[in-house]
Amino acid sequence: MWKRNEDAAPATHRFHGIAKTQLPQVREHMSSGIQLWEPGPVPSGLLAALRKSKQPLILTHIYPDGDALGSAVSMHRTLQQLGARPRTFLTHPVPAKLSFIDHDSVAELLDGEPSSKQLDAAREADLIIVVDTSTRDRLGHMKSAIELSDAPRVCIDHHLDGDMDFFSEIWCEPGSPSTGNLVLEVIEALECELLSTTAESLFVAIATDTGWFRYSNSGSVAYRYAAKLVELGVDPEPIFQRIFQSFSMQRTLLLGDLLAALESREGNKIVFSVLSEPMRRHRGVDLEDLDGFVDSLGQVGGSEIVILVVEVGAGRYKVSLRSRGEFSVHTIAAHFDGGGHAKAAGCRLEGTEEQILSRLLAECRKTLGVGGAA
Amino acid sequence: MWKRNEDAAPATHRFHGIAKTQLPQVREHMSSGIQLWEPGPVPSGLLAALRKSKQPLILTHIYPDGDALGSAVSMHRTLQQLGARPRTFLTHPVPAKLSFIDHDSVAELLDGEPSSKQLDAAREADLIIVVDTSTRDRLGHMKSAIELSDAPRVCIDHHLDGDMDFFSEIWCEPGSPSTGNLVLEVIEALECELLSTTAESLFVAIATDTGWFRYSNSGSVAYRYAAKLVELGVDPEPIFQRIFQSFSMQRTLLLGDLLAALESREGNKIVFSVLSEPMRRHRGVDLEDLDGFVDSLGQVGGSEIVILVVEVGAGRYKVSLRSRGEFSVHTIAAHFDGGGHAKAAGCRLEGTEEQILSRLLAECRKTLGVGGAA
Numbered sequence: 001m002w003k004r005n006e007d008a009a010p011a012t013h014r015f016h017g018i019a020k021t022q023l024p025q026v027r028e029h030m031s032s033g034i035q036l037w038e039p040g041p042v043p044s045g046l047l048a049a050l051r052k053s054k055q056p057l058i059l060t061h062i063y064p065d066g067d068a069l070g071s072a073v074s075m076h077r078t079l080q081q082l083g084a085r086p087r088t089f090l091t092h093p094v095p096a097k098l099s100f101i102d103h104d105s106v107a108e109l110l111d112g113e114p115s116s117k118q119l120d121a122a123r124e125a126d127l128i129i130v131v132d133t134s135t136r137d138r139l140g141h142m143k144s145a146i147e148l149s150d151a152p153r154v155c156i157d158h159h160l161d162g163d164m165d166f167f168s169e170i171w172c173e174p175g176s177p178s179t180g181n182l183v184l185e186v187i188e189a190l191e192c193e194l195l196s197t198t199a200e201s202l203f204v205a206i207a208t209d210t211g212w213f214r215y216s217n218s219g220s221v222a223y224r225y226a227a228k229l230v231e232l233g234v235d236p237e238p239i240f241q242r243i244f245q246s247f248s249m250q251r252t253l254l255l256g257d258l259l260a261a262l263e264s265r266e267g268n269k270i271v272f273s274v275l276s277e278p279m280r281r282h283r284g285v286d287l288e289d290l291d292g293f294v295d296s297l298g299q300v301g302g303s304e305i306v307i308l309v310v311e312v313g314a315g316r317y318k319v320s321l322r323s324r325g326e327f328s329v330h331t332i333a334a335h336f337d338g339g340g341h342a343k344a345a346g347c348r349l350e351g352t353e354e355q356i357l358s359r360l361l362a363e364c365r366k367t368l369g370v371g372g373a374a
Numbered sequence: 375m376w377k378r379n380e381d382a383a384p385a386t387h388r389f390h391g392i393a394k395t396q397l398p399q400v401r402e403h404m405s406s407g408i409q410l411w412e413p414g415p416v417p418s419g420l421l422a423a424l425r426k427s428k429q430p431l432i433l434t435h436i437y438p439d440g441d442a443l444g445s446a447v448s449m450h451r452t453l454q455q456l457g458a459r460p461r462t463f464l465t466h467p468v469p470a471k472l473s474f475i476d477h478d479s480v481a482e483l484l485d486g487e488p489s490s491k492q493l494d495a496a497r498e499a500d501l502i503i504v505v506d507t508s509t510r511d512r513l514g515h516m517k518s519a520i521e522l523s524d525a526p527r528v529c530i531d532h533h534l535d536g537d538m539d540f541f542s543e544i545w546c547e548p549g550s551p552s553t554g555n556l557v558l559e560v561i562e563a564l565e566c567e568l569l570s571t572t573a574e575s576l577f578v579a580i581a582t583d584t585g586w587f588r589y590s591n592s593g594s595v596a597y598r599y600a601a602k603l604v605e606l607g608v609d610p611e612p613i614f615q616r617i618f619q620s621f622s623m624q625r626t627l628l629l630g631d632l633l634a635a636l637e638s639r640e641g642n643k644i645v646f647s648v649l650s651e652p653m654r655r656h657r658g659v660d661l662e663d664l665d666g667f668v669d670s671l672g673q674v675g676g677s678e679i680v681i682l683v684v685e686v687g688a689g690r691y692k693v694s695l696r697s698r699g700e701f702s703v704h705t706i707a708a709h710f711d712g713g714g715h716a717k718a719a720g721c722r723l724e725g726t727e728e729q730i731l732s733r734l735l736a737e738c739r740k741t742l743g744v745g746g747a748a
Contacts, residue, residue, distance in 0.1 A: 036604075036605070212586065212587070212588070213586070213587050213597075213600070213610065214586070214610060214611060214614045215610075215611050216609055216610065216611040218604070218610055219604060220600075220601040220602070220604040220605040221601075223587075223597045223598070223600040223601035223604060224597070224598070224601040226587070226594075226597040227594040227595075227597035227598040227601065228594070230410075230592070230593060230594040230597060231410070231594040235590055236587065236588060236589075236590065236592055237588060237589055237590040240588045241698060244673070245672060245673045245674075245675070245698070246673075246674075246675030246676075247673050247674060247675055248674070248675065249636070249638055249642055249645075249674050252633055252636055252673055252674050253633065253634055253636060255630075255633055256629075256630050256631065256632065256633025256634030256635070256636065257630065257634050258630065259626055259627065259629055259630025259633060259634075260627055260630030260631050260633075260634055261630070262623070262626055262627055262630065264623055268623055271623075298619060299618070299619045299620075299621050299626055300619075300620075300621060300622070300623050300626050301619070301620030301621060301622065302620075324615060324619070
């Protein structure tokens with residue numbers, strides 16, 4: 001269990017559970033294995049700011065996912081219930097299968113750079129609320145827009161990296177399975193009625209960020225909050241079908257092609273498949289619809305590293321990497337100027353299919369500490 | 375919420391929560407939709423019988439699954455902790471991917487008919503404990519063996535069908551997501567320490583019977599118990615990988631073939647794929663390794679009925695049916711003398727591939743209430 005520095009508590013109300021000086025240690029601790037984490041009290045300064053605001057602007061990270069959207073719209077509805085007139089801006093669209101959690105379409109999708117109208121909204125806001133990221137660069141083109149605003153900035157997040165000084169009040173819990181369950185804590189602390197729509201949005205936030213209660217980051221907290229939300233009327237089955245079992249016929253056929261072409265090396269430790277342009281065109285599937293393919297490849301027992309190579313143009317390839325064990329695929333991606341996390345990373349490569357596979361496999365073997373020729 | 379008949383409580387301690395006369399109404403009620411269910415107190419007669427037994431014999435249903443094995447071995451260990459010398463018999467092997475939950479290999483697999491040695495064990499037992507079924511026919515060849523025993527029979531189960539009179543004490547909760555969480559209640563009521571192995575076995579029991587917390591039968595209870603077990607040290611991620619992502623390379627390639635050959639009718643409402651003998655032989659996959667294939671086919675959005683047809687011999691086909699919506703596939707299977715549940719059923723058909731597909735599709739159309747030719 002990750003212990004908070006109780007002695008430092010008075011100084012850490014802005015960085016709940018984490019004194020800024022502790023952050024490097026916390027990062028190391030959190031990434032070293034499973035930690036059972038328990039939510040602490042919601043910072044009172046954050047609650048006071050939320051209660052006071054009449055015209056809040058809610059933002060989240062670029063390319064929002066289920067946790068980002070679920071947290072944002074839940075915060076939006078809650079502040080509405082408290083009598084405020086919130087606005088929520090998204091810099092990029094949410095994957096279509098997740099858009100249902102914005103039940104009343106409160107989130108406004110910005111079209112490229114924010115327009116003057118939207119810049120005005122940022123300037124007129126009396127509070128900026130950022131959820132599911134504490135890194136200012138992850139605000140995309142909204143970063144400069146909110147820098148132009150005089151409004152105080154508050155944040156609720158569960159990521160390791162963050163610009164703590166950017167916010168006047170922040171509740172950042174790297175041990176938390178999602179931002180969604182922190183938002184639920186906030187709603188309860190605000191003594192606001194939990195709407196059934198909000199219960200569903202927060203369930204999706206928690207469920208998607210834990211890979212449907214699969215990843216070790218779930219802790220016991222994700223299950224406990226899910227129980228609470230189901231108790232309030234959320235039905236998991238149609239949600240699961242909607243998110244994980246509502247693909248097009250063409251995408252399913254293409255996944256078949258990809259699985260049937262799966263290859264492995266080093267006694268299945270490395271598993272990979274290449275999705276060529278002709279394969280994709282034959283099935284008529286857009287590049288945007290390949291989300292989740294790499295995870296489907298990782299069903300081979302004993303596989304440590306899973307690679308999906310997608311041809312995105314002549315001699316250009318997008319590579320997705322997954323680690324199913326202890327090895328970090330971030331190292332592999334970083335070697336090719338890519339990025340990501342230990343468990344999920346990606347990069348782009350140019351060359352012939354043979355060339356890039358040979359380079360990728362060599363780097364994977366290095367990571368696994370195994371030798372041998374391609 | 376399914377309400378127990380509180381007035382009838384004194385008469386129903388043998389059929390906890392269900393008076394025998396209530397069973398038909400309860401069945402109708404339970405199958406009519408989602409019910410939020412809460413566990414009631416463990417029947418005191420059951421607890422007394424478990425506490426008293428020195429030589430219990432633990433049984434479960436034929437073709438045991440995760441809930442059956444997890445519940446049986448958890449009960450076995452618990453009675454051992456209480457000083458008894460339990461034995462646990464299985465009539466059929468458990469799927470290999472689930473066998474790890476019998477951490478100390480306490481379950482004894484019977485080889486066909488029980489031997490005289492095993493019949494003796496049944497006769498010498500001072501208590502027969504049946505978990506995860508209350509239907510005597512589902513005991514397979516152990517049914518006659520325990521009928522020869524004078525020992526009292528007790529039962530813990532969550533299925534709708536049962537031979538209530540067969541048991542002297544029974545705790546049957548059709549609203550419960552699994553038998554595993556009922557066993558956990560029993561362990562707590564016996565005030566027995568919960569071993570970490572038992573925590574893992576019970577987590578798997580709950581997780582598998584709810585399709586990893588996906589089915590509506592999970593209720594809030596499955597999540598709440600999962601939280602409790604994770605709190606005790608269970609790590610969900612390696613368990614998920616072991617059960618759902620540890621297939622052979624060959625099985626994965628064959629799944630690819632099957633998905634790439636997927637067909638649909640009635641605007642994707644019916645989705646089906648045929649696995650021929652040559653396809654299966656080409657990949658070198660045994661018939662036993664096709665478990666879960668039909669569920670993988672059900673990832674097409676809008677599909678209502680999912681069919682997997684597997685050629686099992688010359689002109690002989692095994693058909694697996696799944697419902698993703700409101701329609702019962704049991705009706706379809708029953709039409710062909712098969713069986714199962716509303717959501718999952720199966721049957722066997724003979725003829726040419728074309729003949730059996732035409733018969734199946736006609737029956738599916740009837741169920742869906744749509745017309746048109748094949």
